[in-house]
Structure formats: C-alpha cells, structure tokens
Amino acid sequence: MRTRRYGLHSARTRKPPVPRWRRPSGLLPPPPSPSHALPSAPRSTSRCQCLASHRSPATEHAAPASGAPLRTSPPLLPPPLRTAASSMAKIRSEVLSPFRSVRMFFYLAFMASGALGGLIALTRLLPALSDPARAAGAADTLKGLGIDVAAVSLFAFLYSRESRAKDAQVARLAREERLSRLKLRAGAGDVARPFALGELRGTARLVIVAGPGEFVAESFRRSQPLLRELAERAVLAVPFATDGNTPELRIDGGGDEDGVGDELARRSKRLWQLTPVYTTEWAQWLDDQKKLAGVPPDSPVYLSLRMDGRVRGSGVGYPPWQAFVAQLPPVKGMWSGLLDGMDGRVL
Structure with missing residues (x-):
C-alpha cells in the first residue's frame, strides 16, 4: 500500500509544472533555418486578421476605404426625448x-x-x-x-x-x-443680444402681429393714436412679417416737457422695437396655432399675451388696440404687480 505523507517539508512533494516561458532554453525547439522559414506575407496576413478581430470601437466608425461599402452602425446613445417641456x-x-x-x-x-x-x-x-x-x-x-x-x-x-x-x-x-423659448431682439440692428420671450414675464404685455408687410404696417398706423395709453399698460408689439417684407416702423415726435411725459414718450417709441429672431421657429409655432384653431395658413392673425406670458386673446385681422386700452389695467402706482394675473381669461 502506498502511504501518503503530509507536511510542509515532505520530500516527496510534487513540484508544479514549469510553464513554457520559464523552461530552459535547451528544451525549446531550435529556430527554423532561413531555408525553411515561412514567407512573410501569410504571417503579416494572420497578424492583420488578428488585429482586425480586436479593433477598437473608434475604428468601427472610421470612414471606409474607397470602393468599400459604407458600413453604418447604430448610435451609441439614443436621441434625446422631448420631455422637458411636457x-x-x-x-x-x-x-x-x-x-x-x-x-x-x-x-x-x-x-x-x-x-x-x-x-x-x-x-x-x-x-x-x-x-x-x-x-x-x-x-x-x-x-x-x-x-x-x-x-x-x-x-x-x-x-x-x-x-x-x-x-x-x-x-x-x-x-x-x-x-x-422663442427669441427676440430689441431694435432693428444685429448688435443687441437675443433673449427669450419668457424673460419679459412680469414686465410687459406682448401683442404678436403676424401677417404680410402691409398688414403689419397698417396695424402700426392704427396703434399710433393710442401709443401713450398702451405704454401706460406696458404693451409691446412684436411685428412678424410672414412674407419677409418687414416695413420700417418709426415713431416720430417727443413727449411733454415734464419727466413723466418724457418717460412715456420713450416707452411709446419702444412699443414697436422688438424683432423676432430665428423666424423659422416663429413661423412653425404660428402654423401649429393656426392648424389647431382651424385658421387658413395665409391669414393674418394677432395674439395677445398676459403679463404672466399666457395667451389671453387671439383672432384674425388687426389687433383691437382700443379694446386693449379699455380692458387692461395701467401698470403704475399701488396696483403695480398686483393685477398681473387679471389681464383676462386664458384661451
């Protein structure tokens, strides 16, 4: 019977096999002679195949060589969903x-x-x-x-x-x-920095006038007799010429001699100084509104916003400036800021 000995220093402890890379040089096979050496082409081909099988992800999206079929791969990240606004x-x-x-x-x-x-x-x-x-x-x-x-x-x-x-x-x-989120610019030049329409919440009541250039010019002429009253109610017009022919809207004349009249005159001159930026987004938003309301796409329309930025009124045709003066409270005195949500029913 074969006896087993247990111990740390047993004489018959079996040695582990020596790996190939640690074997003596005498046990390795002799290198092939130059006459029996393999050609370099197959070896390089096998190496290229090995490297091709372990390509990095960056090389997967590299442009293919001329004549090779274009290989499309799925995007690494899915497209972002529009869930922020909702x-x-x-x-x-x-x-x-x-x-x-x-x-x-x-x-x-x-x-x-x-x-x-x-x-x-x-x-x-x-x-x-x-x-x-x-x-x-x-x-x-x-x-x-x-x-x-x-x-x-x-x-x-x-x-x-x-x-x-x-x-x-x-x-x-x-x-x-x-x-x-639509962009505006104060003034006709490109020097002013564009800002979002939402930045005017709590400071102005916007009236968007969208239509051909003649419609915008006529709306401007109809508002001139009521510039002072509209300025007292913080009304600002946003002219948007859908045909690209933006008319020149310039308000001439000054105010009274006192400081209050000068301030109202300056505010009256700024009533038509807002210019839409990125008109494609504006046109798309207006087209969506017209489709929901059942209005023809080429109809001139107006939209009246409350002080908090919500739509209070809209219609086809010229804005009713006299109705705005009669319905909107002035933004001055002790009622300033308290009647921001009393601009009318939301549509």
Whole structure:
C-alpha cells in the first residue's frame, strides 16, 4: 500500500509544472533555418486578421476605404426625448388645477367599487334566473345591477371629461412653453443680444402681429393714436412679417416737457422695437396655432399675451388696440404687480 505523507517539508512533494516561458532554453525547439522559414506575407496576413478581430470601437466608425461599402452602425446613445417641456407643463397644470388629480382618483375608486358590486350582483342573478326557486329575489338583484352599471357609466364619463380637460390644458401649456423659448431682439440692428420671450414675464404685455408687410404696417398706423395709453399698460408689439417684407416702423415726435411725459414718450417709441429672431421657429409655432384653431395658413392673425406670458386673446385681422386700452389695467402706482394675473381669461 502506498502511504501518503503530509507536511510542509515532505520530500516527496510534487513540484508544479514549469510553464513554457520559464523552461530552459535547451528544451525549446531550435529556430527554423532561413531555408525553411515561412514567407512573410501569410504571417503579416494572420497578424492583420488578428488585429482586425480586436479593433477598437473608434475604428468601427472610421470612414471606409474607397470602393468599400459604407458600413453604418447604430448610435451609441439614443436621441434625446422631448420631455422637458411636457414635464414642466404637467407641473404647471397640477398647480393650476390642484384638485383634479384627487377627483380623478375618486372617480377611479367609485368605478372600481361599482364594477365589483355589479360583478357580485351578476353572480347572484344568473343562478336566480336558472333556478325558479330563487326567482323571488331576482328583481332586487337586477335593480342593484342596474344601479351599479349606471354608477360605473357616470363616473367613467366624468373621468374621461377630466382626462380630456387635463390633456387640453397640458397641450396648451406646452405650446406656451414653446412660445416662451422663442427669441427676440430689441431694435432693428444685429448688435443687441437675443433673449427669450419668457424673460419679459412680469414686465410687459406682448401683442404678436403676424401677417404680410402691409398688414403689419397698417396695424402700426392704427396703434399710433393710442401709443401713450398702451405704454401706460406696458404693451409691446412684436411685428412678424410672414412674407419677409418687414416695413420700417418709426415713431416720430417727443413727449411733454415734464419727466413723466418724457418717460412715456420713450416707452411709446419702444412699443414697436422688438424683432423676432430665428423666424423659422416663429413661423412653425404660428402654423401649429393656426392648424389647431382651424385658421387658413395665409391669414393674418394677432395674439395677445398676459403679463404672466399666457395667451389671453387671439383672432384674425388687426389687433383691437382700443379694446386693449379699455380692458387692461395701467401698470403704475399701488396696483403695480398686483393685477398681473387679471389681464383676462386664458384661451
């Protein structure tokens, strides 16, 4: 029998095999002679194949050689989703209608309760109809089933109405967020820095006048008799010539001798000094608004914004400057800042 010895210093401890790269040079096979050497072309080809199989990700997207077919690879990152505006619109919708989510939750709860009651009544009604001995209580069971079905239908209608109102409000707020990101420039030159329309929230009531150059010029002429009153109400016009023929809108004349008149005169001269930047985005936003309102694409329109940047009125044709003067409160004195949300009903 073969005995095994255990110990750290056993004489019969088996040595581990020596790896190839640590073997003595005498055990290695002799190098091939030059006459038996392999040609260099196959060796370089195998090396190229090995390197090609371990290419880096950067070389995968390199331009192919001439004559080689173009190889397209999927993008490393998916395209960004447009969820920022919608999430902000949903938050604003929750702020404007804080109890809508509570109502929708109770509508769902009542629908579930009515559906459960109807299911229980249905399980009682089917045996009663099949068994004449239980037909006495079938009338009451059928009455309860009808009440449950009516309750489920009523709360389903209320829930769908709330859901449609929520979707419409979120869509309107999303359009207003898109409008607030459109760019403007104060003045006709390119020296002024462009800024977003949303930066004027709380400081001005904008009136967007969109149409051909003649329509913009006529709207400008109709507003001249009311420049002082419009300036008192912080109204600023944004002329947007859809045909590219932007007319020259220049207000001549000065104010009174006192300081208040000079300030109103300066504000009156700035009433038509806003210029849209990136007109393609402006045209796209206006086209979307016209499609939603069912207005022909070539119709001249106007949009009136409240002090908080929300749309308070719009229509086809010239802006009603006299109605703006009659409806909007002046921005001065003790009421300054308190009536910013009292500019009218939001469309």
